[in-house]
Amino acid sequence: MPVTKRLEILDLIRELQQQLNLSQKQFAAKVGVSFKTVNRWENEYTVPSRIALKLIEEMLRKMGEPGKSLLSQYFPEAE
Incomplete structure (x- = not known):
């Protein structure tokens, strides 16, 4: 998967939430995961699954x- 480093994933999620003006809860609903899952991503306990990354893409x-x-920054080969 293109986004592999935890810090890159964290940056991507935060930037996307900010651009869409979404809370963690709202972002979780858009991606189809729980608030707890997004919180774990942001606190670097886990990383998004391939399916979640595909939905984010x-x-x-x-x-x-x-x-x-x-x-282009986080999924360069997807261009």
Whole structure:
């Protein structure tokens, strides 16, 4: 999977939440996971599954222009 380092994942999740103006709870609902799961990602206890990363990638694509920057930064081979 393209995003492999924990800090990269943490940065991606935080940036995406900020750009979409979503709380952890709202972000969790968009990705289809629990609040607890997103909290664990952000506290570096676990990393998103491949399925969750794929959903995040799709979310970035749907954002259009604002998502392109994050997409190219965190999913470079997806371009």
